[in-house]
Amino acid sequence: MSIASTSVIQIIPRTRRGVELFLLIIAVGVSVAAYVNIGITVQDKVPASTGYYAAGIGLLALIAHLALRYRAPYADPVLLPCAVLLNGLGVAMIHRIDLGLASIAEANGRTPKAPAAPQQITWTAVGIVLFLVVILLIRDHRRLQALTYTAGLAGLVLLVLPLIPGLGVNLNGARIWIRLAGMSFQPGEFAKVCLVIFFAGYLVVKRDVLTLAGHRFLGLDLPRARDLGPILIAWGVSLGVLVFESDLGSSLLFFGLFLFLLYVSTERAGWLIIGGLLFAAGAFFAYQTFGHVHKRIQDWLDPFSIDGGQVATGLMGQAWGGVLGRGLGQGRPEITLYGQSDMIISSFAEELGLTGLIAIILVYTLIIERGLRTALGCRDIFGKLIATGLAMSFALQIFVIVGGVTGLIPLTGLATPFMALGGTSLVANWAIIALLLRISDQARRPQTPAAPVSDETIAMAVQKQ
Amino acid sequence: MNSAIRRLAVAAIILMLALMANSTYLQAFRAGELNGRNDNRRVRDSQFSVNRGPILIGSTPIAKSERSDDRFKFQRTYPAGPTYAPLTGFYSYLFGRGGIELTMNSELNGSDPSMAFRRIIDVISNRPQQGGSVTLTLNAAAQQAAYAGLAGKTGAVVALEPKTGKVLAMASRPSYDPNQLASHDLDKVSDAWKRLNADPNKPLSNRAAKELYPPGSTFKLVTAAAALSSGKYTPETKVNSPAELPLPQTTQPLVNEDRRNCGGSDNATLTVALRFSCNTAFGSVGLDLGPDVLRDQAAKFGFGEKPLPELGAVASQFPGDPNQPQTAQSAIGQFDVRATPLQMAMVSAGIANKGEVMKPYLVQSVKTADLKTVSETKPESLHQAVTPEVASQLTTMMIDVVNNGTGKPGRISGIQVAGKTGTAQTAPDRPPFAWFTAFAPADDPKVAVAVLIEKANISRDDIAGGKLAAPIAKSVMEAVLNQ
Numbered sequence: 001m002s003i004a005s006t007s008v009i010q011i012i013p014r015t016r017r018g019v020e021l022f023l024l025i026i027a028v029g030v031s032v033a034a035y036v037n038i039g040i041t042v043q044d045k046v047p048a049s050t051g052y053y054a055a056g057i058g059l060l061a062l063i064a065h066l067a068l069r070y071r072a073p074y075a076d077p078v079l080l081p082c083a084v085l086l087n088g089l090g091v092a093m094i095h096r097i098d099l100g101l102a103s104i105a106e107a108n109g110r111t112p113k114a115p116a117a118p119q120q121i122t123w124t125a126v127g128i129v130l131f132l133v134v135i136l137l138i139r140d141h142r143r144l145q146a147l148t149y150t151a152g153l154a155g156l157v158l159l160v161l162p163l164i165p166g167l168g169v170n171l172n173g174a175r176i177w178i179r180l181a182g183m184s185f186q187p188g189e190f191a192k193v194c195l196v197i198f199f200a201g202y203l204v205v206k207r208d209v210l211t212l213a214g215h216r217f218l219g220l221d222l223p224r225a226r227d228l229g230p231i232l233i234a235w236g237v238s239l240g241v242l243v244f245e246s247d248l249g250s251s252l253l254f255f256g257l258f259l260f261l262l263y264v265s266t267e268r269a270g271w272l273i274i275g276g277l278l279f280a281a282g283a284f285f286a287y288q289t290f291g292h293v294h295k296r297i298q299d300w301l302d303p304f305s306i307d308g309g310q311v312a313t314g315l316m317g318q319a320w321g322g323v324l325g326r327g328l329g330q331g332r333p334e335i336t337l338y339g340q341s342d343m344i345i346s347s348f349a350e351e352l353g354l355t356g357l358i359a360i361i362l363v364y365t366l367i368i369e370r371g372l373r374t375a376l377g378c379r380d381i382f383g384k385l386i387a388t389g390l391a392m393s394f395a396l397q398i399f400v401i402v403g404g405v406t407g408l409i410p411l412t413g414l415a416t417p418f419m420a421l422g423g424t425s426l427v428a429n430w431a432i433i434a435l436l437l438r439i440s441d442q443a444r445r446p447q448t449p450a451a452p453v454s455d456e457t458i459a460m461a462v463q464k465q
Numbered sequence: 466m467n468s469a470i471r472r473l474a475v476a477a478i479i480l481m482l483a484l485m486a487n488s489t490y491l492q493a494f495r496a497g498e499l500n501g502r503n504d505n506r507r508v509r510d511s512q513f514s515v516n517r518g519p520i521l522i523g524s525t526p527i528a529k530s531e532r533s534d535d536r537f538k539f540q541r542t543y544p545a546g547p548t549y550a551p552l553t554g555f556y557s558y559l560f561g562r563g564g565i566e567l568t569m570n571s572e573l574n575g576s577d578p579s580m581a582f583r584r585i586i587d588v589i590s591n592r593p594q595q596g597g598s599v600t601l602t603l604n605a606a607a608q609q610a611a612y613a614g615l616a617g618k619t620g621a622v623v624a625l626e627p628k629t630g631k632v633l634a635m636a637s638r639p640s641y642d643p644n645q646l647a648s649h650d651l652d653k654v655s656d657a658w659k660r661l662n663a664d665p666n667k668p669l670s671n672r673a674a675k676e677l678y679p680p681g682s683t684f685k686l687v688t689a690a691a692a693l694s695s696g697k698y699t700p701e702t703k704v705n706s707p708a709e710l711p712l713p714q715t716t717q718p719l720v721n722e723d724r725r726n727c728g729g730s731d732n733a734t735l736t737v738a739l740r741f742s743c744n745t746a747f748g749s750v751g752l753d754l755g756p757d758v759l760r761d762q763a764a765k766f767g768f769g770e771k772p773l774p775e776l777g778a779v780a781s782q783f784p785g786d787p788n789q790p791q792t793a794q795s796a797i798g799q800f801d802v803r804a805t806p807l808q809m810a811m812v813s814a815g816i817a818n819k820g821e822v823m824k825p826y827l828v829q830s831v832k833t834a835d836l837k838t839v840s841e842t843k844p845e846s847l848h849q850a851v852t853p854e855v856a857s858q859l860t861t862m863m864i865d866v867v868n869n870g871t872g873k874p875g876r877i878s879g880i881q882v883a884g885k886t887g888t889a890q891t892a893p894d895r896p897p898f899a900w901f902t903a904f905a906p907a908d909d910p911k912v913a914v915a916v917l918i919e920k921a922n923i924s925r926d927d928i929a930g931g932k933l934a935a936p937i938a939k940s941v942m943e944a945v946l947n948q
Contacts, residue, residue: 107536260473263469263473264466264469264470264473265466267466267468267469304502304504315491315499316499316500316502316505316506316507317507318488318491318492318496318499319491319492319495319496319497319498319499319500319505320496320499320500320505320507320508321492322492322493322496323492323493331507332506332507332510335506335507349488349492353492354488354489354492354493357488357492358485358488358489361481361484361485361488362481364481365477365478365481368474368477368481369474369477369478372470372473372474372477373474375470376467376470376471381466384466384470388470388473391477392473392477395476395477395480395481398480398481398484399480399481399483399484402484402488403483403484403487406484406487406488406491407487407491408483408484408487
């Protein structure tokens with residue numbers, strides 16, 4: 001296995017769509033139960049909107065499931081139910097905090113803000129539409145390789161969009177939002193997908209050069225100096241994101257993704273070392289130079305030094321939840337700053353306790369590991385790299401945001417995938433799941449008929465560049 | 466390639482395990498610390514929703530929780546607010562707690578480990594958590610007399626039961642109304658808090674147990690106790706008592722208050738010196754005994770220790786290493802000697818109780834909501850300050866002070882009172898502190914009391930322990946004895 005870098009795991013080809021349907025029923029059931037539970041504890045009744053909520057989530061899950069049956073019958077059966085579960089629970093928690101905020105507003109004689117949960121359901125629908133588009137239109141992920149440089153350019157454009165005056169807006173100290181037609185978007189979420197495609201396409205072509213040339217030092221294969229160009233560019237762009245958009249999380253995410261893909265495509269740990277050193281240097285430079293980075297570190301080291309600090313309110317919420325949690329609807333997540341968005345993990349930890357939080361982390365772990373398993377099973381390098389990149393983007397994102405919220409590392413503003421309030425992130429994550437499912441369909445499909453056609457496609461795609 | 470992907474898969478799992486480990490540490494192990502924080506709104510709010518137990522004197526609540534239908538389920542009220550404020554403390558949403566509300570918080574809200582059984586029953590029978598009650602040792606009549614006596618003045622009164630150490634009364638004025646801080650109208654609470662903290666008369670401070678004052682001539686009881694205990698003196702020993710006592714190392718002599726010698730003699734007996742509160746006489750005794758003997762005697766009465774942890778009382782002090790003139794000043798309760806009214810009441814109580822100082826206590830018992838006793842305080846000895854013989858000699862001298870000397874205003878008809886006045890100078894630009902400490906009946910003491918007046922609206926010349934403080938002590942003792 002270690003010799004043949006393109007080796008394939010033998011999987012007995014079974015569609016497993018029945019398993020997926022069964023898991024989906026559980027995921028929808030748990031979400032609806034959470035919604036009803038919240039209604040009973042907060043409003044003392046089963047909420048009238050339960051029917052809409054159940055029908056909405058159930059229908060969206062069913063549509064996605066049918067699309068897979070139709071166009072990707074061999075796709076991984078676990079990914080979709082995990083995403084539906086997280087999405088459904090997220091909407092339930094956002095609804096629960098809507099109720100909490102409304103009662104605070106009422107107590108203070110203010111008019112409550114418009115509830116956020118319906119918005120989130122709408123965005124879920126948009127996300128499922130994009131999911132369908134990806135599953136139905138992209139019949140073979142290898143076609144995306146033809147778009148390598150287009151994707152790279154698109155990724156860069158999306159990254160710098162928030163910097164355009166009049167379009168980009170500063171929110172909570174970071175400039176990662178744009179405002180269009182009265183709505184806010186976070187283009188970085190899509191930049192992530194585009195850049196993964198670009199990295200993968202680029203590395204498929206360049207991996208040989210990056211792998212073979214070099215010299216050994218202390219038992220490590222180090223690359224030649226002139227091959228350092230790509231990693232330095234990726235590093236520079238990440239630093240640019242940090243400097244101009246004040247967005248630590250995205251900066252770390254982009255650089256980390258590039259590094260991981262570089263490592264996977266070359267299998268040379270030397271790249272990780274060089275990347276790690278570059279990251280350390282960048283982080284130190286940022287800590288010394290930028291007030292907002294300094295402040296984040298301070299807030300991490302001593303969350304209670306800032307009066308009413310974001311991390312502090314979240315930590316107290318989690319402590320209040322304890323091991324078993326307060327119970328849905330019985331905690332106070334509405335008094336946590338950004339309890340619906342950045343800090344939604346803290347809200348779950350408060351009401352579902354350590355137990356619930358670990359369950360949620362395990363569901364994310366399932367998504368990550370199923371994604372990486374797809375990469376292992378995939379038969380082409382491009383697909384392997386994309387699947388690895390997408391799965392690791394979840395891993396990095398979860399680690400950075402959950403770690404930040406629970407005080408393990410400094411908090412940076414990354415969205416909690418599928419759960420946090422925010423349309424762009426939700427829609428982008430549905431696209432990512434669709435891509436992973438598309439690749440997994442190819443990976444798990446019986447081998448014989450598909451292979452020759454796609455090889456041709458690959459060859460064509462590479463020649464074009 | 467796959468081996469690299471596998472390694473990443475392991476790395477991803479390690480990252481997720483790190484998150485779970487950190488969350489476990491946070492929610493299972495660090496939760497207690499975070500929940501104990503004063504700025505933790507969740508904990509505060511939930512405690513505000515508990516039916517908190519009452520603070521009682523006998524069966525009369527001085528703090529209780531009543532149903533309320535605003536944002537919290539219960540409203541804390543203090544029926545005789547300012548009278549008991551230094552003891553009950555306050556229970557505020559915004560500004561935490563004070564007094565018994567603070568130190569007995571877990572018993573009052575029912576979360577104390579000693580009430581765990583009761584709490585389990587509540588959970589099983591689906592009843593809301595109910596707090597326990599705290600009964601204080603106070604004597605309501607004495608407390609009211611003390612509070613009324615301080616009307617219009619700045620000062621404090623402490624009354625103890627000499628044989629047990631029970632706190633019978635503890636008043637401090639100006640006081641505040643804890644109801645204002647417990648209100649659910651948070652804007653008003655905020656205003657009241659600002660006003661109380663900005664008030665130059667410091668209404669929030671408990672002068673009886675948490676503020677230190679120069680004890681002045683009342684400290685002569687400690688000096689006399691040291692003298693008699695040393696074996697070198699009897700009540701009839703004549704001591705050097707001129708109008709002015711020249712001190713070594715300084716040109717500033719020690720003078721008597723009236724600039725005359727002691728009761729017409731330059732060599733008065735110890736009894737006479739106490740009767741007229743002669744500074745020069747006790748200065749000479751102090752110089753003779755030395756600072757270490759005085760400090761040891763003071764420590765036996767409780768100086769240097771923090772009494773009454775229920776209220777966070779502060780420790781009274783005797784200076785560490787005074788030179789000779791400072792020693793003479795210390796012997797008459799000046800220089801850096803500092804005491805709380807509680808400490809001076811302990812001195813009297815110790816003398817009254819045959820030399821044995823009992824540990825003062827304020828909490829008589831703690832009961833659960835269904836009236837099962839959780840704890841009951843038993844009297845405990847603190848120190849044997851002097852022998853019963855010396856105590857009896859001191860008692861005789863203190864009776865003389867009240868019958869024939871500066872303490873005459875403290876006399877009660879039909880009951881023998883033993884006491885000692887004090888008038889402590891601090892700075893020329895502020896009025897002296899007026900003190901009186903006493904116990905009664907002298908032959909079978911039921912109450913020992915200390916009164917301190919920091920400020921009163923009378924002319925400076927009229928401020929003297931006998932005139933100002935003794936009548937208050939008298940009314941408090943009468944309140945106890947008339948029951």
